[in-house]
Amino acid sequence: MELKTxxxxxxxxxxxxxxxxxxxxxxxxxxxxxxxxNALIDCMSGVRFPEEGMTKVNICRDECFMLEIKGLCDAPNEIKNTIIFVIECVNERYLIDKMNPAFLLHLIR
Structure with missing residues (x-):
């Protein structure tokens, strides 16, 4: 699987x-x-479907984004929870459609 960061x-x-x-x-x-x-989940779910126009950065069906997150430990809980929830929802949509997850998280300080 190829990764874009x-x-x-x-x-x-x-x-x-x-x-x-x-x-x-x-x-x-x-x-x-x-x-x-909900809008965030919808937009981020469009990364493999450039024809939908929901994002300007896209990946192919067999690719995955490495979402490198700096400073998650120091972020407010609302921010942490939102990011994790959104990524879970987007990846679950892809799994339901028999595709690999679109996002992998890389947490760094």
């Missing part, structure tokens, strides 16, 4: 709004993407 630095992310903004910048979500967990 995206780094999410949580050092300046103190609330959900700033998390949504940062993920939108990293993944290139469309302007109409809402700032809520």
């Amino acid at each position: 995206i780094t999410l630095d949580l050092s300046n992310i103190k609330d959900l709004d700033s998390l949504y903004n940062e993920l939108s910048l990293l993944f290139g979500f469309p302007d109409f993407c809402g700032k809520n967990v």
Whole structure:
């Protein structure tokens, strides 16, 4: 399995709004993407479907993103829980569709 890496630095992310903004910048979500967990899951689930236009960064069916997260231990619980929940939901969608998970987490300080 081939891996592409995206780094999410949580050092300046103190609330959900700033998390949504940062993920939108990293993944290139469309302007109409809402700032809520469901919209985040929908957009991030589109990484293997460029024709949907939900992200500007995409992977093929046999690829996976390595989401490198810096500073997770020091992040507020709301941020930690949201990131873990979103990745779980996105990966579960792919598993239900008989595909490999789209995201692997790499936690670094």
